[in-house]
Amino acid sequence: MNAQTPPLHQRTRGSADVVMAGGRLKRLYTQGSAKAIPLTGARPEVVFLNTSGGLTGGDRLSFALQTDSDTTATTQTAERAYRASEGTAQMSVSLDISHGRLDWLPQETILFDRSALRRHTRISLGPQAECLLLEAIVLGRAAMGETVRDFTLTDRREILRAGKPVLVEPLKMHGGTLTGPATLQGARAFASIALVAQGAEDALGPVRATLNEPGVRGAASAFDGKLTLRLIAADGWPLRRQIARLVSVLRPANTGSLPRVWQI
Known part of the structure; x- marks a missing residue:
């Protein structure tokens, strides 16, 4: 008797590519589960999303943005990496800004038990361009007892x-x-924030003064036009509140603290 061939599971494939020029949309390409929603205004926002609802082993997802002026990019909701029975989910983020400032402020990534995720985020800056980069991870959903x-x-x-x-x-x-x-040390949520901008060191004092959210531990340092922060928390909700307060310090006063799709 011949052994049965294991069934092939369907895998998610998705890519979204956005090009902005002068604050206006010039190109929008989406394929598969990846989508992008440009929001116009004084400071354009690009909202990326994965319509498959999450990633598991073997899935592939990519987001790309090219812009020449101040732009904010984010995700519509938290990304989820589910249990991977086989393979690794792979995600890539490629952002390119020639002038102005790019803020990449995705909502958190939730990792479930037995998940496997490989992600690569690359931001390419022009000679005088600046950026703010956030990445937050939550290990399971505490409210669900995970x-x-x-x-x-x-x-x-x-x-x-x-x-x-x-x-x-x-x-x-x-x-x-x-x-x-x-x-x-037993925490189940953590985040990294980095600001690369002329005079980034000047924000170190205000940032350290803001690192006082209950249930969150953090530290910051700055040198040579770079400021970096590390945060850990017992749960994702206090981490999100701390991130919101820090981002309000690190963003220009006329941009607001968080992208419009975030909820606090």
Whole structure:
């Protein structure tokens, strides 16, 4: 008797590519589960979303944006990485700004037990361009009683100027190794924020003064036009509140604290 061939599972494929010029939409291409919604205004926003509702092993998702002026990019909701029975979900984010400032402020990524995600985020800056970069991770949903014991996350963030690295943050994590003092010490939510801009060091004092949200621990440093922050929290909700307060300090006064699709 011949052994049965394991069934092939359907996998998500999606890509969204947006080109803005002078604050106006010049090109919009979407394929599969990836979508993008440009919102016009004094400061344009581009909202990316994954209509499949989440990622699992073997899925592929990519977002891309090219702009030449001040722009904010975000995601419509939290991305979810579900249990992967086979393979690894892969996600890529490619953002390019020639002039002005780009704020990449996606909502958090929720990792479920036995998920496997590999993500690469690259921001390319013009000679005088600036950017604000956020990435937040939540291990399961505390309100649903979920516990994440086993997962794999490979997350690489790069900011380049004229093709040369300005900031590179590689991260690789496995479940079961997160209780020590060098990792999360039992926290289930964490985030990184980076500002690359002329005079970024000037924001260090106000940022440190804002690191007082109950239930969240954080630290910040700044040097040579770069400011970086690390945050950990017992749950995603206090982390989100702390992020909102920090972003309001790090964004220009006329832009508001968060993108319009965020809810606090």
